[in-house]
Amino acid sequence: xxxxxxxxxxxxxxxxxxxxxxxxxxxxxxxxxxxxxxxxxxxxxxxxxxxxxxxxxxxxxxxxxxxxxxxxxxxxxxxxxxxxxxxxxxxxxxxxxxxxxxxxxxxxxxxxxxxxxxxxxxxxxxxxxxxxxxxxxxxxxxxxxxxxxxxxxxxxxxxxxxxxxxxxxxxxxxxxxxxxxxxxxxxxxxxxxxxxxxxxxxxxxxxxxxxxxxxxxxxxxxxxxxxxxxxxxxxxxxxxxxxxxxxxxxxxxxxxxxxxxxxxxxxxxxxxxxxxxxxxxxxxxxxxxxxxxxxxxxxxxxxxxxxxxxxxxxxxxxxxxxxxxx
Amino acid sequence: xxxxxxxxxxxxxxxxxxxxxxxxxxxxxxxxxxxxxxxxxxxxxxxxxxxxxxxxxxxxxxxxxxxxxxxxxxxxxxxxxxxxxxxxxxxxxxxxxxxxxxxxxxxxxxxxxxxxxxxxxxxxxxxxxxxxxxxxxxxxxxxxxxxxxxxxxxxxxxxxxxxxxxxxxxxxxxxxxxxxxxxxxxxxxxxxxxxxxxxxxxxxxxxxxxxxxxxxxxxxxxxxxxxxxxxxxxxxxxxxxxxxxxxxxxxxxxxxxxxxxxxxxxxxxxxxxxxxxxxxxxxxxxxxxxxxxxxxxxxxxxxxxxxxxxxxxxxxxxxxxxxxxxxxxxxxxxxxxxxxxxxxxxxxxxxxxxxxxxxxxxxxxxxxxxxxxxxxxxxxxxxxxxxxxxxxxxxxxxxxxxxxxxxxxxxxxxxxxxxxxxxxxxxxxxxx
Numbered sequence: 001x002x003x004x005x006x007x008x009x010x011x012x013x014x015x016x017x018x019x020x021x022x023x024x025x026x027x028x029x030x031x032x033x034x035x036x037x038x039x040x041x042x043x044x045x046x047x048x049x050x051x052x053x054x055x056x057x058x059x060x061x062x063x064x065x066x067x068x069x070x071x072x073x074x075x076x077x078x079x080x081x082x083x084x085x086x087x088x089x090x091x092x093x094x095x096x097x098x099x100x101x102x103x104x105x106x107x108x109x110x111x112x113x114x115x116x117x118x119x120x121x122x123x124x125x126x127x128x129x130x131x132x133x134x135x136x137x138x139x140x141x142x143x144x145x146x147x148x149x150x151x152x153x154x155x156x157x158x159x160x161x162x163x164x165x166x167x168x169x170x171x172x173x174x175x176x177x178x179x180x181x182x183x184x185x186x187x188x189x190x191x192x193x194x195x196x197x198x199x200x201x202x203x204x205x206x207x208x209x210x211x212x213x214x215x216x217x218x219x220x221x222x223x224x225x226x227x228x229x230x231x232x233x234x235x236x237x238x239x240x241x242x243x244x245x246x247x248x249x250x251x252x253x254x255x256x257x258x259x260x261x262x263x264x265x266x267x268x269x270x271x272x273x274x275x276x277x278x279x280x281x282x283x284x285x286x287x288x289x290x291x292x293x294x295x296x297x298x299x300x301x302x303x304x305x306x307x308x309x310x311x312x313x314x315x316x317x318x319x320x321x322x323x324x325x326x
Numbered sequence: 327x328x329x330x331x332x333x334x335x336x337x338x339x340x341x342x343x344x345x346x347x348x349x350x351x352x353x354x355x356x357x358x359x360x361x362x363x364x365x366x367x368x369x370x371x372x373x374x375x376x377x378x379x380x381x382x383x384x385x386x387x388x389x390x391x392x393x394x395x396x397x398x399x400x401x402x403x404x405x406x407x408x409x410x411x412x413x414x415x416x417x418x419x420x421x422x423x424x425x426x427x428x429x430x431x432x433x434x435x436x437x438x439x440x441x442x443x444x445x446x447x448x449x450x451x452x453x454x455x456x457x458x459x460x461x462x463x464x465x466x467x468x469x470x471x472x473x474x475x476x477x478x479x480x481x482x483x484x485x486x487x488x489x490x491x492x493x494x495x496x497x498x499x500x501x502x503x504x505x506x507x508x509x510x511x512x513x514x515x516x517x518x519x520x521x522x523x524x525x526x527x528x529x530x531x532x533x534x535x536x537x538x539x540x541x542x543x544x545x546x547x548x549x550x551x552x553x554x555x556x557x558x559x560x561x562x563x564x565x566x567x568x569x570x571x572x573x574x575x576x577x578x579x580x581x582x583x584x585x586x587x588x589x590x591x592x593x594x595x596x597x598x599x600x601x602x603x604x605x606x607x608x609x610x611x612x613x614x615x616x617x618x619x620x621x622x623x624x625x626x627x628x629x630x631x632x633x634x635x636x637x638x639x640x641x642x643x644x645x646x647x648x649x650x651x652x653x654x655x656x657x658x659x660x661x662x663x664x665x666x667x668x669x670x671x672x673x674x675x676x677x678x679x680x681x682x683x684x685x686x687x688x689x690x691x692x693x694x695x696x697x698x699x700x701x702x703x704x705x706x707x708x709x710x711x712x713x714x715x716x717x718x719x720x721x722x723x724x725x726x727x728x729x730x731x732x733x734x735x736x737x738x739x740x741x742x743x744x745x746x747x748x749x750x751x752x753x754x755x756x757x758x
Binding site: 254281282283284285288324 | 465466467468469470484488492493494
């Protein structure tokens with residue numbers, strides 16, 4: 001099986017979908033001539049030309065709006081934000097237009113648009129460039145929210161997102177672009193709304209998405225050394241959430257820890273806890289615990305940034321707490 | 327059937343006011359229905375034709391059941407006919423106005439309501455037969471497991487934070503008594519003890535209390551069992567002065583035949599009361615726990631032709647001497663005639679064996695498992711004793727108590743025997 005970087009997996013997905021469907025086009029800052037701010041769109045301008053790969057000025061609200069209009073007119077735009085932090089400027093187009101257009105038009109106005117870009121923290125990007133936004137978008141009916149953690153998931157989910165007729169928020173990660181992983185040959189599609197058990201286990205369920213999947217797997221390794229087999233469940237799609245897969249795991253292990261990069265209040269984990277306690281109450285042997293980013297704007301200082309992020313040690317501690325072992 | 331009042335759960339169709347084939351207009355009365363409050367009218371919600379009357383007059387059905395079908399004259403109603411009777415409850419908003427006009431609900435009077443408002447977002451919660459003991463911290467899973475095993479959560483030591491009972495604790499506690507019977511019985515038990523605080527809390531009537539073994543108990547059990555066979559016996563003897571008991575019995579006999587009791591009856595009663603005062607003796611050793619019982623049932627050894635059987639006087643502590651006398655006589659007769667039912671010779675929590683009638687001064691008896699003790703009673707004889715430094719003659723009776731050392735220690739057994747002695751030497755004390 002070929003080994004690709006996350007970046008190249010996304011590149012392949014874009015290439016394949018643009019070749020398959022003439023209506024798919026990519027638009028954003030530096031996507032064309034510069035080959036992509038993170039090189040995700042390398043080679044695409046050369047292959048598909050300037051009508052399919054469109055460089056924009058620095059105006060997120062503007063080009064998001066152009067994308068929305070294009071979708072309304074029948075095209076299938078992929079709008080790239082250099083990071084999701086900048087998309088705050090485009091929030092009105094994403095939430096008030098893209099998310100709601102199909103509903104408000106009684107199903108008459110299509111919105112098959114994908115907004116994609118890296119989200120969450122990288123290294124020392126500080127407060128305004130490290131935020132996790134999946135909770136913000138997951139809140140909005142009409143949007144789908146996807147957070148691939150591996151190259152295989154990235155390729156498969158981007159293809160599904162582009163083919164999906166709904167507006168999809170596709171959140172990647174700067175720190176993920178260089179990650180290598182197996183990506184199946186040929187047409188590789190991962191359906192939206194389906195979670196993936198990244199590591200089977202029987203003693204505790206760890207739910208993690210995006211960059212936290214690696215953290216969870218590292219914690220699982222550490223727990224395995226102490227005889228605890230953790231099961232790591234990656235939702236992959238945040239909205240719609242595959243709660244049944246998570247519940248099946250919790251019913252097996254009777255305890256759960258949720259790891260997320262975002263802030264605690266009203267974070268993704270809070271919704272997951274709600275689902276678990278509501279539907280698997282009698283299977284819980286302990287409260288569901290969450291390991292989240294610290295409730296502060298991301299510090300610039302390297303050491304403080306480390307402390308502000310979830311890490312394997314924190315996940316292990318939480319797992320031990322729900323296992324009642326010290 | 328619509329909910330014609332907020333509290334209505336079912337309605338009796340008193341009379342149809344329209345028949346099949348009649349045209350109906352919205353608001354017209356279709357039938358009279360007797361509800362929990364009054365006879366009310368079921369009205370048509372739409373114009374149409376009464377195509378089918380499903381519910382005959384005089385029948386009672388729950389709210390939501392199909393009673394009739396109103397539709398267009400040529401409408402195909404076959405699909406509605408298969409709808410089952412007691413379906414989903416009508417939408418919210420029904421009820422309120424108790425008037426002839428019926429309710430403000432927009433429900434069609436006909437079909438059972440698959441489209442009825444439901445709390446669609448909440449799935450049905452699995453129901454578990456969990457009686458919730460109050461103020462026990464436990465995980466939901468622990469509660470469920472305890473209920474499945476018939477364990478009272480209050481009897482399970484919790485090792486989680488703030489004493490929370492977790493799955494591990496329930497699994498360690500093993501299986502409880504027969505499912506819900508045991509739970510119901512244990513429902514009146516006092517609050518659960520912390521591990522180690524044993525004797526102070528009584529077991530509930532009709533039930534029992536299990537206390538997991540402490541390390542000390544476990545060690546004693548193991549060492550003693552290894553040394554002297556399955557039940558490690560030890561023996562306590564006591565010489566009881568029976569003068570006052572003798573007088574009491576004579577006195578009662580003098581009142582008439584109806585009040586004749588035997589010494590054995592006195593002994594059974596004294597033992598029963600002493601067991602109530604010393605619940606640690608009213609117990610059994612069960613591998614990994616000691617079970618104290620909430621009731622006192624005294625077994626009475628009776629010699630039968632080729633052996634011995636122990637009919638049981640149940641709740642002997644709560645029975646008067648006459649009742650004990652009558653019961654023991656009847657049981658003994660049935661025992662000798664081999665007509666004892668199993669429930670009459672099982673379930674004792676302690677036994678008494680009396681060989682006094684065979685002129686035995688004293689003897690040691692073997693414990694009947696799973697009891698923790700047995701009292702061997704010798705004959706009452708006039709013996710030379712010292713009273714205030716002088717030689718005197720008194721009627722005395724020697725008793726020997728055999729104790730299961732895994733359950734009863736020397737001091738515990740001794741105190742129990744002391745109580746028995748006190749009551750037999752001062753029969754009036756049994757009235758206290």
